Amino acid sequence: MAGEEQRASVPIERIEVAAYTVPTDRPESDGTLAWRETTLVVVHASAGGERGLGYTYADVATARLVADRLAGVVRGRDAMAVPGAWAAMVSSVRNLGRPGIAQMAIAAVDAALWDLKARLLALPLATLLGTARDRAPIYGSGGFTSYTEAELAEQLGGWVSVGIPRVKMKVGRDPGADLARVRAARRAIGPDAALFVDANGAYSRKQALAFAERFAGEGVRWFEEPVTSDDLDGLRLLRDRAPAGMDIAAGEYGYDLVYFRRMLDAGAVDVLQADASRCGITGFLAAAALCEARSLDLSCHCAPSLHLHPACAVQRLAHIEFFHDHVRIERMLFEGAAAPAGGALAPDLGRSGMGISLRRADAERFAV
Numbered sequence: 001m002a003g004e005e006q007r008a009s010v011p012i013e014r015i016e017v018a019a020y021t022v023p024t025d026r027p028e029s030d031g032t033l034a035w036r037e038t039t040l041v042v043v044h045a046s047a048g049g050e051r052g053l054g055y056t057y058a059d060v061a062t063a064r065l066v067a068d069r070l071a072g073v074v075r076g077r078d079a080m081a082v083p084g085a086w087a088a089m090v091s092s093v094r095n096l097g098r099p100g101i102a103q104m105a106i107a108a109v110d111a112a113l114w115d116l117k118a119r120l121l122a123l124p125l126a127t128l129l130g131t132a133r134d135r136a137p138i139y140g141s142g143g144f145t146s147y148t149e150a151e152l153a154e155q156l157g158g159w160v161s162v163g164i165p166r167v168k169m170k171v172g173r174d175p176g177a178d179l180a181r182v183r184a185a186r187r188a189i190g191p192d193a194a195l196f197v198d199a200n201g202a203y204s205r206k207q208a209l210a211f212a213e214r215f216a217g218e219g220v221r222w223f224e225e226p227v228t229s230d231d232l233d234g235l236r237l238l239r240d241r242a243p244a245g246m247d248i249a250a251g252e253y254g255y256d257l258v259y260f261r262r263m264l265d266a267g268a269v270d271v272l273q274a275d276a277s278r279c280g281i282t283g284f285l286a287a288a289a290l291c292e293a294r295s296l297d298l299s300c301h302c303a304p305s306l307h308l309h310p311a312c313a314v315q316r317l318a319h320i321e322f323f324h325d326h327v328r329i330e331r332m333l334f335e336g337a338a339a340p341a342g343g344a345l346a347p348d349l350g351r352s353g354m355g356i357s358l359r360r361a362d363a364e365r366f367a368v
Helices: 002-008 060-074 082-092 101-120 125-129 149-161 175-189 205-216 232-241 257-265 276-293 304-311 324-333 360-366
Strands: 014-029 034-047 050-057 136-141 166-170 194-198 220-224 247-250 271-274 297-300 317-323
Touching: 014 060, 014 101, 014 324, 014 360, 034 060, 034 101, 034 324, 050 101, 050 276, 060 082, 060 101, 082 101, 082 276, 101 125, 101 276, 125 304, 136 149, 136 194, 136 304, 149 166, 149 175, 166 175, 175 194, 175 205, 205 220, 205 232, 232 247, 232 257, 257 271, 257 276, 271 276, 276 297, 276 304, 297 304, 304 317, 304 324, 317 324, 324 360
Parallel strands: 136 166, 136 317, 166 194, 194 220, 220 247, 247 271, 271 297, 297 317
Antiparallel strands: 014 034, 034 050
């Protein structure tokens, strides 16, 4: 038995990291932030003749932390023991502060290690984790506050026209214009498609309560971060008083399990969001277990190529966010990024790992 365990161990040989900053196709903004570019941090982990890929959307400083600290932490560890590498990385950033840059660096390495393990076993990651479904529903996400009403209608209506029955738009930057924009979106997508709104914490409690009623009149079914996610009591207030049929959602800024537990213990959401590019695939699976224990659904925030395989392995899944900015980057720079069909994404079970690889030649012009 000892000999078998020794043969099964595959030492991690190398961790490589690179960052790529990609301009947006037009200015983007939400209720509390505006941006013109997005940085993708890509990690490769090598062992046993295979190479795993992981990534996050973060600052360039994240790549520096991977190179200067985390690579040394995981190098030489067993590639088949991802939770052990996770624990070692978390321990190594104790004095740096875990939320934010440190945890996003951990998340990128964690994803690369899960991808590597699946490739070493010649399995799709979804199969390694154990599938609960063969595809994951998506919703089209964009509708930025920087868009004109015409641009908003074109984007959201375009998703519905190709079979995506759920779409999300941003609100909160100009509250006086929000209801008119929601009405324009409803006209563009028709009466049957599900319409979601995301305030990114821009509203006060009383504003959010008022808008919940107004948005319900346009058939809005999902109100994301109506108030800041730091205000758990405010989220609970909205959840208790929002119209029937409207889910209150938050959680995208969760970097560790304690964050998700506190949000769920507060009864703050109808649907929890988790982002594996922040909490890692390991953290995502743990958050999914918390949701299952409370009979609540989990929604994947952004980074659809990263979430597809884990999403097919969790029990309580709402959907994956098919976020315009990240979809565009992943189609440009990743070979194997899944395309939607029938309002869902399906993992390619003919490919090992997450089924994606970096197009280095295409990415090089964005390297930083």
